[in-house]
Amino acid sequence: MAPAITPIQNGGGDVNSPAKLTKQVVVCSIIAAFGGLMFGYDIGISGGVTSMDDFLLKFFPVVYKKKHRVKEDNYCKYNNQTLQLFTSSLYLAAVVCSFFASFCCKKLGRKRTMQMAAAFFFVGVILNTAALNLPMLIIGRLCLGAGVGFGNQAVPLFISEIAPAKYRGGLNICFQMLITVGILIANLVNYITTNIHPYGWRISLGGAALPAIFLGLGSLLIVETPASLIERDLTEEGLRVLKKIRGVEDVEKEYSEILQATETAKKIKHPFRNLMKRSSFPQLFCGTILQVFQQFTGINVIMFYAPVLFQTMGISGDASLLSAVVTGSINCLSTLVAIFGVDRVGRRFLLIEAAIQMLISQGLTGAILATQLHSTNAIPKLYAIIVVLLICVFVSGFAWSWGPLGWLIPSEIFPLETRTSGFFFAVSMNMICTFIIAQAFLTMLCHMRSGIFFFFVAWIVFMGIFAVFLLPETKGIPIDEMNERVWKKHWFWRRFFDDKVESQV
Ligand code: BGC
Numbered sequence: 001m002a003p004a005i006t007p008i009q010n011g012g013g014d015v016n017s018p019a020k021l022t023k024q025v026v027v028c029s030i031i032a033a034f035g036g037l038m039f040g041y042d043i044g045i046s047g048g049v050t051s052m053d054d055f056l057l058k059f060f061p062v063v064y065k066k067k068h069r070v071k072e073d074n075y076c077k078y079n080n081q082t083l084q085l086f087t088s089s090l091y092l093a094a095v096v097c098s099f100f101a102s103f104c105c106k107k108l109g110r111k112r113t114m115q116m117a118a119a120f121f122f123v124g125v126i127l128n129t130a131a132l133n134l135p136m137l138i139i140g141r142l143c144l145g146a147g148v149g150f151g152n153q154a155v156p157l158f159i160s161e162i163a164p165a166k167y168r169g170g171l172n173i174c175f176q177m178l179i180t181v182g183i184l185i186a187n188l189v190n191y192i193t194t195n196i197h198p199y200g201w202r203i204s205l206g207g208a209a210l211p212a213i214f215l216g217l218g219s220l221l222i223v224e225t226p227a228s229l230i231e232r233d234l235t236e237e238g239l240r241v242l243k244k245i246r247g248v249e250d251v252e253k254e255y256s257e258i259l260q261a262t263e264t265a266k267k268i269k270h271p272f273r274n275l276m277k278r279s280s281f282p283q284l285f286c287g288t289i290l291q292v293f294q295q296f297t298g299i300n301v302i303m304f305y306a307p308v309l310f311q312t313m314g315i316s317g318d319a320s321l322l323s324a325v326v327t328g329s330i331n332c333l334s335t336l337v338a339i340f341g342v343d344r345v346g347r348r349f350l351l352i353e354a355a356i357q358m359l360i361s362q363g364l365t366g367a368i369l370a371t372q373l374h375s376t377n378a379i380p381k382l383y384a385i386i387v388v389l390l391i392c393v394f395v396s397g398f399a400w401s402w403g404p405l406g407w408l409i410p411s412e413i414f415p416l417e418t419r420t421s422g423f424f425f426a427v428s429m430n431m432i433c434t435f436i437i438a439q440a441f442l443t444m445l446c447h448m449r450s451g452i453f454f455f456f457v458a459w460i461v462f463m464g465i466f467a468v469f470l471l472p473e474t475k476g477i478p479i480d481e482m483n484e485r486v487w488k489k490h491w492f493w494r495r496f497f498d499d500k501v502e503s504q505v
Helices: 023-050 053-059 061-068 081-107 110-129 134-162 165-193 200-206 209-221 226-231 235-246 252-267 271-275 278-295 299-312 317-341 347-372 381-399 402-412 416-448 451-469 479-485 498-504
Strands: none
Touching: 023 053, 023 081, 023 110, 023 134, 023 165, 023 200, 023 209, 023 235, 023 299, 023 317, 053 061, 053 200, 081 110, 081 134, 081 416, 110 134, 110 200, 110 209, 134 165, 134 226, 134 402, 134 416, 165 200, 165 317, 165 402, 226 235, 226 252, 235 252, 252 416, 271 278, 271 416, 278 299, 278 402, 278 416, 278 451, 299 317, 299 381, 299 416, 317 381, 317 402, 347 381, 347 402, 347 451, 381 402, 402 416, 416 451
16 A cells, blocks of 8 residues: 655655646746757757868868778778867866856755856857867867756756656656757758858857857746755745745645755755765665766767768768758657656656667667678668667667656755755766767777677666666655655665664665
8 A cells, every 4th residue: 555645845745735737837947948958959069060071171180081081991980089079078077067066056046057057058159159279169168068067957956846746757857858859959950051161060059059048048037946045044935936836825834844854954064975974875876877877878879979970881971960860850759758758657667668679779780780881881771771760769768768867866866965966976977978978989989890889788788777676766756755755665775774774784
């Protein structure tokens, strides 16, 4: 029998609470999710831009020459550390900045942190669009990275805190949805600008200004989360906002729960040190490993380098950009499955099903490339089409599981006292792993050739096992009830909680 529900309601209230899904919550979530659009646009734009001749000729003449050398090995055409640095530098800056962003989130609030994200992003766009040389280009990327670090820290937390528990999953995935829309728009823009010579790439990079403007202006309209207001002693304002976003006057229980969680949080002078406590380990481990796994599905190989990868297979320039549009559309549409499914079928079901799907498609892609793509041939057309289809199957699995849930779960499993610091670890782990993939993939492709796909298959096996045995289900649980109702009851993780430790270990 389900346990009687204690209506502890911070972070969205109980699934049975009278809180409605109000217009404010929906509008605020969508505006905040524009942070995802900024992030997604950046992910999608770099691959296309780095495959454009005008861009290569201006900033990476060595790669340009190599690309057009007839005898160059298929797998090694784009193997250039500086070219990879163009893509990866953004994530390096994002790692560093998400550390500062976690403090800003706590001290200045989630809303202000989002505004700072938009400002950094805007400066980055200007530098990139006007870039005259490589340093200017890279500095621009670093500013964009700062924007991503601030945005990705604040947005998922913001949404998880304002959403009612029973809609939290779906609303939070709006963030991922807009990431995928951003990637798709970027793919489309690249498809058009690749034929605008010689400055098409400037239009591509400049397009990132739009989501930054949306987020910057939109964030003037949104409310701060009650938890963040109360955490900063703005209790009356917190209560007022809580009533407004819940659409009911009766918010006493949720309000007192936030107060209580805030009191506990305030006693914690060193949230980072607190995270090192034994009882924080389960959330810290699961939150960060999910992000590692998310990246080691190999998704960003497709997102960053799809056009390059398709060209490696001998598909022509325009067609390879078009294929990137196709995978981008699948990515976007499949995210809808997560939005509607996550609060119904639960997190674990989606993760496990998708692991199987991704495993099969990555494995087959590797096998086809191993047998059909050698150093200097072009892959036969039929096989090229099958590879594009397999990549679509892979992307769709990722898009309704490890993509959105990699962000959702870490934002909902930490108690208030370690929420921003714990989430910082998750965000920065994502950025570190994204950096590694962006920086290393083209070199790995050159050395490991098709074997790279089996490398990702091995990771997918691990993550499937992790989801089956170690990841608890968090569907419908109010975020401040997680410790009591999820972690302390889990067959493995409960041994980390002091009251049970002694008898369990
Ligand atoms: C990941 C990105 C990835 C994107 C693809 C996000 O959740 O964090 O690294 O490129 O999904 O849609």
